[in-house]
Amino acid sequence: MTATCIDPSEIREGDLAAYADGEADERVRRHVRRCAHCAALVARYAHTDHTLRAGLYRAACPPAETLARWQLHILSPEEELRVAAHVRACPHCQRECMELEAAGDSAMSLLLDHLKDVTSWLVASRTAAPQPVRGGVPPQQRYRTAELDIFVGTIVVQTQRQLRGRIRPPIPGATVWLMPPDAPPRNCQTDITGYFIFPDVPPGKYSLGFAWQGRAVFLRDVDV
């Protein structure tokens, strides 16, 4: 390696790491082209970066078997705490936990396949007492999570059954998935008021999924 940099004033700390990632701006690229010292440093940093990427990626993640045991509450209390702390911080394990939760539920598994970027996942519970809502949503079924209410109902328009619903507080632009038991899923988007509609839905039991910004909510046994 050449002993010194040709002009240290042109380079700031972090520039060479960014260069190694292909993220440096033209000022840095010009410097590295001219400076053998910095070019050699970039090569060293890149090599170390690749070694760390290969050796460390998910090295701290408990095996999926441990995640499954954690869900079944068959870990020791100390292990349980350790896994819980890890899962809170690790989106990869959160995702795998969702896949494990969905293992016994084909609709949920199918939905997960469509929602690759989702890392936060809730199953909404159906509540007994539906509240009337304004805006044309027949108040037949109500689902809740800690933060959301979801109302769904069926309405017949000129012999055609429609499934309509609304998320409150409204989440505009969420993708809504409708999953019939034996047919491919369909999807639509919520409008600015959190309202959505599926036309032409044959009677039956459906699962519904809502996804927005890496989060998803799942509804089971929605009657149409």
Added chain:
Amino acid sequence: MTDATYSLSSLDVDELATRCREMSTRAQPIALDPCHELFRRAIAHDDQQAWAALYTQYKALALHTGRASHLDPLEQDSLVNETFARFSNWVRTPAFTRAFPPMAVLIATLKKCARSTAIDHHRRWEHQQRVAAEATLAHPQTPQSSGDAVIDALFDRERVAFLRRRLQDDAERLVFTLSWELGFTPKEIAARHADIFPNTGAVYRVKERILRRLSEDPTVQAWNL
């Protein structure tokens, strides 16, 4: 216990397995479940013949839940074997042995088992891909030459602990975890922790400090990718 359960428990495993197979083709489950009795014999009495019958009966379910139907037969066998090995371990824990679980719980557990096995298989595959890709990037001129030196396993605890001891403050520990253990880009890290890193450049400054220190460390240099 009813007369009918007496009669189930008096059947041998072959007869139970036949009835279990027949039953699984019926539309309606029946109250007395020969499949459940097979599980009971296998788990409560560790009856090897019952385990073998369960293996035959539920292999397809394990492959389906593990989404392994596309694998070649050898890989399929290894996945199903591992699934059953895990399952027999899990169901020996007190949570299961205190009261023998109903059929729905056994099946749900077996499915979770199959999925966890498939995820662990996938992780190993993903890791091999990653190592191969990083080795190619680390040695762009000689993509295959470092084959012998390629790390085929993740760093063990000692290596990780060794690296962690070389970190000097909380910001470095955070960047280390997020960049290399969890695979976030500096841009994603800055977005997630705007309170600590006002911009991507701030993440790169910390990352470069770590890379400089580790790339000068003879021990780390010896871990050739």
